[in-house]
Structure formats: structure tokens, C-alpha cells
Amino acid sequence: MESTYRIKGATGDWEVVIGLEVHAQVTSNAKLFSGAATAFGAEPNSQVSLVDAAMPGMLPVPNRECIRQAVRTGLAIDAQINKWSRFDRKNYFYADLPQGYQISQLYHPLVGEGAIEIEDGDAVKTIGVERIHVEQDAGKLMHDQHPTRSYVDLNRSGVALMEIVSRPDMRSPAEAGAYLTKLRSILRYVGSCDGNMDQGSMRADVNVSVRKPGDELGTRTETKNVNSVRFVMAAIDHEAKRQVAVLEDGGAIQQETRLFNPDTGTTRSMRSKEDAHDYRYFPDPDLLPLELDDAFIEECRASLPELPDAKRKRYEALGISAYAANVLTAEVESARWFDALLDTGAAPVAAANWVTSELFGALNRLGTSIVDSPVEPGQAAELLALVADGTLSGSLAKQVFEAMLETGDAPGKIVEERGLKQTSDTGAIEAVIADVLTKNPKQLEQYRGGKETLFGFFVGQTMKAMAGKANPQVVNDLLKKALAS
Numbered sequence: 238m239e240s241t242y243r244i245k246g247a248t249g250d251w252e253v254v255i256g257l258e259v260h261a262q263v264t265s266n267a268k269l270f271s272g273a274a275t276a277f278g279a280e281p282n283s284q285v286s287l288v289d290a291a292m293p294g295m296l297p298v299p300n301r302e303c304i305r306q307a308v309r310t311g312l313a314i315d316a317q318i319n320k321w322s323r324f325d326r327k328n329y330f331y332a333d334l335p336q337g338y339q340i341s342q343l344y345h346p347l348v349g350e351g352a353i354e355i356e357d358g359d360a361v362k363t364i365g366v367e368r369i370h371v372e373q374d375a376g377k378l379m380h381d382q383h384p385t386r387s388y389v390d391l392n393r394s395g396v397a398l399m400e401i402v403s404r405p406d407m408r409s410p411a412e413a414g415a416y417l418t419k420l421r422s423i424l425r426y427v428g429s430c431d432g433n434m435d436q437g438s439m440r441a442d443v444n445v446s447v448r449k450p451g452d453e454l455g456t457r458t459e460t461k462n463v464n465s466v467r468f469v470m471a472a473i474d475h476e477a478k479r480q481v482a483v484l485e486d487g488g489a490i491q492q493e494t495r496l497f498n499p500d501t502g503t504t505r506s507m508r509s510k511e512d513a514h515d516y517r518y519f520p521d522p523d524l525l526p527l528e529l530d531d532a533f534i535e536e537c538r539a540s541l542p543e544l545p546d547a548k549r550k551r552y553e554a555l556g557i558s559a560y561a562a563n564v565l566t567a568e569v570e571s572a573r574w575f576d577a578l579l580d581t582g583a584a585p586v587a588a589a590n591w592v593t594s595e596l597f598g599a600l601n602r603l604g605t606s607i608v609d610s611p612v613e614p615g616q617a618a619e620l621l622a623l624v625a626d627g628t629l630s631g632s633l634a635k636q637v638f639e640a641m642l643e644t645g646d647a648p649g650k651i652v653e654e655r656g657l658k659q660t661s662d663t664g665a666i667e668a669v670i671a672d673v674l675t676k677n678p679k680q681l682e683q684y685r686g687g688k689e690t691l692f693g694f695f696v697g698q699t700m701k702a703m704a705g706k707a708n709p710q711v712v713n714d715l716l717k718k719a720l721a722s
């Protein structure tokens with residue numbers, strides 16, 4: 238990672254310090270304290286219970302599934318699970334918050350200290366996670382549908398969020414990007430959040446400060462609700478440079494909340510930072526503390542799938558390159574597809590190379606993703622087996638794969654129908670070689686005169702004459718013999 242990322246100033250180099258607070262929407266059919274649905278994109282105010290609309294006398298009932306997902310997430314980052322936690326009210330007024338308070342967890346979060354590893358090649362860095370707490374989302378205000386009115390949609394009101402708070406352990410935009418990407422990957426493996434940043438399922442509050450290397454932590458600003466990895470990196474870059482300029486100008490950084498503008502890549506001040514006491518936090522009297530027993534936690538642990546780091550290491554142990562292992566495990570769907578391919582008994586290294594180059598290349602060209610791959614793992618296994626047993630050369634396999642994409646047919650059928658089999662018939666190949674040598678007397682003379690680089694030319698001519706179907710190894714051997722005689 239860019240451990241030496243620095244911002245150059247007139248007074249010397251500055252170091253950037255970053256901590257992220259990620260809000261991740263919990264995957265669950267119902268809200269945190271009500272039975273209303275949580276589907277994205279529903280008709281406004283069609284998924285609002287009396288609890289979510291804060292009707293007087295309504296009482297919240299914790300949704301076990303949301304708690305379960307948060308615990309599973311905590312276990313996935315090796316975090317401390319607090320068997321006793323409690324909900325607090327965070328009081329503020331805003332039109333998207335009918336209760337007048339958000340139910341959150343300030344003093345006793347569900348999940349304590351954990352860690353997430355980020356990699357850059359062989360270098361690994363551990364980013365601390367301070368806590369994960371569970372809280373309600375607010376509704377959504379819409380100001381632009383009508384020239385003079387604002388509307389409120391309470392569908393999101395009461396939806397469960399996990400707030401995942403990192404330690405201030407990141408030192409460059411790239412590290413923050415890697416952390417967010419890794420966190421998203423883990424959440425998607427666990428299935429506790431869909432990670433759809435463009436739908437707002439995951440958004441980050443970006444805390445940034447700068448200091449001279451070795452100094453105490455500087456005063457930070459917090460840029461709210463940044464909703465893509467790229468924007469997070471841009472916000473950090475802009476904010477760090479702005480702070481350096483202010484400090485070098487003899488100014489001081491105000492601890493404040495800022496907003497990111499994706500169109501300009503800049504941040505601007507929104508309000509001065511509020512402290513916990515501004516919110517008059519107090520334990521929610523409508524809710525009992527959450528008490529978890531060991532059986533529940535163990536059930537959560539047992540339900541976890543193999544996670545990206547473990548999977549990557551397993552792939553590498555099979556001989557797959559670190560690069561390919563990374564590419565294959567980054568997205569849970571790719572990893573599942575590849576695991577299904579391995580389950581057929583395909584040779585791991587050849588399979589990894591084929592998936593990362595041929596399959597991903599084709600999906601890219603077709604503008605589709607692995608979830609909608611036109612080729613199933615079983616068909617890919619069949620293709621790889623035809624290469625492994627010598628029926629197909631690499632270039633024939635490419636032709637067969639193209640045909641598979643076009644027709645959806647099995648590779649064996651394509652090979653039969655189109656006669657794409659590779660031949661190792663020495664008699665046939667020798668005849669073609671003899672012909673190639675007769676037709677290229679000048680090159681033959683040069684080769685025999687010592688210009689050995691022409692060997693490739695003869696290979697090419699022979700393969701061409703055989704429409705690419707000759708076994709390349711056999712061609713090599715027979716050509717060497719023919720040229721030597």
C-alpha cells in the first residue's frame with residue numbers, strides 16, 4: 238500500500254489520517270423494530286408501519302434477524318461480540334425523522350473491536366474496527382419533484398443499519414479505497430448487506446485530518462454520506478489538500494461536518510460538529526437490553542461461509558497466482574462460480590487462468606456479469622478437460638469457447654459438429670511440413686545458414702496450413718526433425 242503517501246507543502250511533507258464510519262443497510266425482509274418491508278424502489282410510503290411513522294403509543298420490537306446479521310458480520314471481522322448491549326435514543330429534529338429521535342447504540346454497542354486486512358501485493362495492513370452498532374435509518378426527503386413543496390418518503394424509516402466504525406488507521410486515499418472494497422466484499426460474502434452503494438445500501442462518513450509525520454493526531458473533519466469508493470478517495474484527496482493549505486496559511490482546522498459534491502470532487506462546510514451531549518442520548522425506555530446467549534452466537538458463527546481472505550489463501554495453496562486468487566475472490570459471485578468449477582475436478586491453475594482471462598474477457602465484451610454468464614461451470618469444465626486431454630489446443634479452445642457463447646451448446650458437440658479436433662497424426666503433419674519447406678526455399682536456406690529465429694515462421698506456416706488444428710507440440714518436434722535433415 239502507499240505507506241509513504243504524503244502531501245507536499247511549503248513547510249514540509251504532511252501525513253493524512255483517515256477513519257471511516259460506514260453505514261451498511263442490513264439485509265432483512267423486515268425493519269429493525271417493525272414488520273414493514275424493506276424492498277428497494279417501492280412506491281413511496283408503501284412500506285411504513287405505525288411504528289415507522291411514530292404513531293403515539295406504538296412500541297418497537299427488535300427483529301431477531303437484524304441482530305443475527307450484525308453478529309455474523311462482527312464474527313466475520315473477528316470482533317468481540319457483546320453479549321449484553323443496549324439501545325439509546327439519539328434526539329434531534331428533522332422532517333425525515335417522525336419519532337424525533339433515532340434508536341441507536343452509543344454506550345453499549347452489539348459488536349466491539351475487530352479488524353480488517355487490506356493487501357497490496359504481498360504487503361498486508363490491518364485496519365482496526367472500533368465497533369459495530371445497530372441503528373434505525375431515517376426516511377427520505379424529496380425536494381425536486383415539485384417547485385415549491387418537499388415530500389417525505391418513510392419507506393426507509395426504521396430500516397436496520399449497521400454502523401461500522403474504523404480506527405483512524407488509514408494513511409492514504411488508496412488505503413481507504415482498499416478498506417471499503419474489502420469491507421463491502423466481506424458484507425456480501427456474509428450476506429448481511431448487499432453492498433449496493435449506488436442504491437445507498439452502503440455509505441461512508443469520511444473522517445480526515447492531517448499532521449506532520451510523528452506529530453499527535455490533528456483536528457478532523459467528517460464528510461457525510463459519500464456513496465462510492467471513488468468518491469471516498471476523491472473526498473479524502475480534496476479534504477487533505479484543503480486542510481494542508483489552511484494550516485500552512487497559519488489557520489486552524491474546525492472540527493466540522495462537511496458535504497462532498499461528486500460533480501466538482503470538492504467538499505464544503507455543512508455545520509459545526511455536534512458532540513454526543515448535543516443529542517441528549519439516553520437509554521431507550523421502550524426496549525430491554527439485548528442479551529445474547531452462547532448458543533445464538535455459535536449458531537451465527539456456524540452459518541458463516543468461507544470468507545474472502547481464507548478463500549484467497551486456499552486458492553493460492555492450490556498453486557493459483559496471488560493476482561488470480563485476488564481477482565477470483567473479490568466478488569462473492571465470481572468465487573462461487575469458480576468453486577463450482579473446482580468441484581467438477583478441473584485443474585485449479587488452468588481453470589483460474591481460463592476464468593480470469595477468457596471468461597472474464599468475454600463477460601466484459603458482452604457487458605454482462607458472472608451471475609448471468611452464458612456458460613455454466615459444468616460446460617467450462619468440459620472445455621478445460623478437452624484441452625487437458627489434448628483434444629483441443631489453446632487456440633482451438635478459444636474458437637470452441639466463442640461458439641459456446643454464441644450457441645449455448647456443449648463444447649463436445651461443437652468440436653464434433655465443426656471438426657475442431659486437434660490432430661496429432663504424425664503422417665498428416667509430416668506431409669504438410671514437407672509441403673511448407675518446398676514452398677519456402679528462401680527461408681529454408683536462411684534457416685540452414687544459421688538464422689534459427691525462422692523456426693517460428695515454419696511453425697506458423699504449418700499451423701496455418703492445418704487451420705490451427707495440429708498439435709503444436711507434435712508440429713514442433715516434427716519440424717525440428719525435418720529442418721535438421
Ligand code: ADP
Nearest residue numbers: 254255256257403404405444445446454455457
Ligand atoms: P464521534 O463519536 O465524534 O463520531 P469517534 O471517536 O467515534 O468520534 O470517531 C469517529 C470516526 O473518526 C472514527 O472512524 C475514527 O477512526 C475517526 N477519527 C477519530 N479521530 C480522527 C482523526 N484525528 N483523524 C481522522 N479520523 C479520526
Ligand code: MG
Nearest residue numbers: 258400402442
Ligand atoms: Mg461517530
